[in-house]
Amino acid sequence: MVENIIRNILKKYGLKEDKKRLEHIKSTLEFFNGLNEEQIERIILENYTIGESFFFRDGNLWNILKRYFLEDKNYKILSLGCSRGEEVYSLSFILNDLNKDYEILGVDASYERIIQAKEGKYKYWSVRKLNESQINKYFDKKGDYYFVKEKYKKNIEFKTENITSTIRKGGKYDIVFLRRVLIYFTEAQIHNILNNIKNILNNNGLLILGHGEFYPYLTELFEFEIDNNVVLWKNTTKTYNNRYKKLISFNKNNNIKNINNINNLQKPMEPNNKKKKLIDSIVNISEDEYLEIIEKLISEKNYVFAYNLIKKIADNSLNYLIWKYKAFLEIQLNLDYKDSLNKAIFLNPDDEELWNMKNYGR
Ligand SMILES: C[S@@+](CC[C@H](N)C(=O)[O-])C[C@H]1O[C@@H](n2cnc3c(N)ncnc32)[C@H](O)[C@@H]1O
Structure with missing residues (x-):
């Protein structure tokens, strides 16, 4: 019952359901039981979101x-x-x-x-x-x-x-x-x-x-x-990534099973200075959040961007997914992928897909 009320309020404000925070709100409400819906809404808005801010934040x-x-x-x-x-x-x-x-x-x-x-x-x-x-x-x-x-x-x-x-x-x-x-x-x-x-x-x-x-x-x-x-x-009328859109549409039906089709692709391998700076500006996020962004870019077939972002974090990573995605992107971009693939296999030899990827190179 309380959970339904909370869910409806989260929905009303478009707030994402987060298990940990949901539990926290539930226990707060149980503690103050007998509240009406308006009071519950207030409590959720005060506690579910964090209001931390200060003057001239982001120097x-x-x-x-x-x-x-x-x-x-x-x-x-x-x-x-x-x-x-x-x-x-x-x-x-x-x-x-x-x-x-x-x-x-x-x-x-x-x-x-x-x-x-x-x-x-x-x-x-x-x-x-x-x-x-x-x-x-x-x-x-x-x-x-x-x-x-x-x-x-x-x-x-x-x-x-x-x-x-x-x-x-x-x-x-x-x-x-x-x-x-x-x-x-x-x-x-x-x-x-x-x-x-x-x-x-x-x-x-x-x-x-x-x-x-x-x-x-x-x-x-x-x-x-x-x-x-x-x-x-x-907000300009020109979209920034037209060039990448072309790359994506060329590459639309390409997946890991037909890597040979991409051999003719024109590859802007190094991002321009501006894009490099954007990649550098992505900070203060966890490896999981990087992975989320990279997965999203891969799903949009934005391989160049994804590759340059993954290069930024791969060196120090012991997460096999990072190396797997790096190898995948290197295959897509027709680069040498063996080192990344070997690292991914070393970290997780149970992932069958990695062995399949290895066989494509033969
Ligand atoms: C972390 S604070 C950020 C404050 C300020 N923008 C800053 O960066 O310093 C986030 C604020 O967003 C508000 N917020 C979250 N979801 C909202 C929504 N759907 N509508 C209006 N405000 C929302 C929260 O109440 C909270 O005060």
């Missing part, structure tokens, strides 16, 4: 963004999953310093966090990355709390809302922030959300994800720019 990003605010216009910015407003006010600080006009909308599913965002009241933990002069400039300190100065609260609206409703409503934005929110969504929902964001971004508008966040589908919708390890996803 380099903010200096790089300053270079984008060059025009004399009213900048429209959307912050999805804005938590307690740290990201929204960080932007407001910068835009005020640059003397720019702006309107910022911050959206979060958590009612409590939006109340705090509106209040603009923070503990030291949120301002820890700021130096003393920044703290004095942007905040009034009262007791242990830091209050955002009124001047920086103008032209800002905060809303408790599900981000999927916000982006479906439309509008046109110059920048959409979506940092550390997609982790709660399933892959199909992520595709949906990214498509909707593309629709609400102005031409040349920017989508900003958290540092190190990457989803292969992004490259189908946006071009990217990289500066100091910061990736900005740009």
Whole structure:
């Protein structure tokens, strides 16, 4: 019964079911039994998602963004999953310093966090990355709390809302922030959300994800720019990977059983500098998450990208799947695959597919 209520609420907000977190919520609800549905929804939104954020998070990003605010216009910015407003006010600080006009909308599913965002009241933990002069400039300190100065609260609206409703409503934005929110969504929902964001971004508008966040589908919708390890996803009419799409369609029916068909393939083996930087920018993720991205790229037949990503982590890996995929990709790209295949077999001699792969080379 409680489990059904939880499931319905997760569904309503498009949140991915996570066994561990589901158990945690269930035990919290059992502890506070007798709650009505609205109270349960609140508890889920406060506890199922993590609201951690702080001012000027992702260091380099903010200096790089300053270079984008060059025009004399009213900048429209959307912050999805804005938590307690740290990201929204960080932007407001910068835009005020640059003397720019702006309107910022911050959206979060958590009612409590939006109340705090509106209040603009923070503990030291949120301002820890700021130096003393920044703290004095942007905040009034009262007791242990830091209050955002009124001047920086103008032209800002905060809303408790599900981000999927916000982006479906439309509008046109110059920048959409979506940092550390997609982790709660399933892959199909992520595709949906990214498509909707593309629709609400102005031409040349920017989508900003958290540092190190990457989803292969992004490259189908946006071009990217990289500066100091910061990736900005740009909404242009041109799609970045046309070249790779051609490769994919040429290679459509190719699988491991007919590797000889790919011998005529034109192979852009080394990614260009920009792509290399994108691969370098994918950080702070576990080997399993790398594997997920690589599997996804393989399923899309985006072999060059997958190969360059797997090369980045293979050297130190003792995971046979990494070596198996590397060998598979080397076969697809007509490269020497024996070393990778031998390593995969050494690590897991029970995988029959590996022995089949070995026989194809004969
Ligand atoms: C980890 S915080 C990220 C805060 C900020 N974007 C940052 O990177 O510092 C994630 C936020 O996303 C919000 N969130 C998760 N799913 C959401 C949804 N479906 N609709 C609105 N907000 C959501 C959570 O409530 C949480 O406050």
